[in-house]
Amino acid sequence: MGxxxxxxxxxxxxxxxxYLYFSTRNKERLALIEKGADASIFITARNRKAAPFWKVLILxxxxxxxxxxxxxxxxxxxxYNFGYTGGYQNRPSNYIQTETFYLASIFLCAGASLLIGFNITKNxxxx
Known part of the structure; x- marks a missing residue:
């Protein structure tokens, strides 16, 4: 059942x-058209020169x-340099400390690289 x-x-x-996204967008557009707003505001976002999606994805x-x-x-x-040399009773020595170093450094460097990618894409x- 879960x-x-x-x-x-x-x-x-x-x-x-x-459903909420598309119905709200439709209602907003209908309200703008009823008030006599120019319909070109819906088209200008597509004509903007932006980097192709595949280039941004590969980058x-x-x-x-x-x-x-x-x-x-x-x-x-x-x-290797700061590993914990002591150990626990049932685990190999430096198991927890080594795992923490690996996970923390992988997530920090991956996040930093995504931030760099965001800035390059913005440029x-x-x-």
Whole structure:
């Protein structure tokens, strides 16, 4: 009973978000047309020169992969240099500390690379 209900609620939430988005957009446009506003405001956003989607996607995926690679390297260096040499009774020595170094450095470097990708994409859209 558990997984089925989760998928039903997930589908309902996705359907609700799309329904609200499209119905609200339609109502806003109809209200603007009734007031006599110019319909060109709906077209100008499409004519704006923006970087193609595939270029932005490849740029961000490449930077994310590089960030993860740097994070793994940084985690290995940190665990080698600052690894905890003591151990717990049932676990290998330095298990928890090494895992923490790896995870923290991977997430930090991946997040930093995505921020760099966002800034580069923003600069591409300005040009």
């Amino acid at each position: 997984p089925e209900i989760v998928f039903i609620f997930l589908f309902a939430v996705i359907f609700g978000v799309f 961000n995926l490449g930077l994310l992969a590089m960030g993860i690679g740097v994070g793994v390297l940084l985690g290995a260096l940190l665990s 591409l859209d300005k040009e």
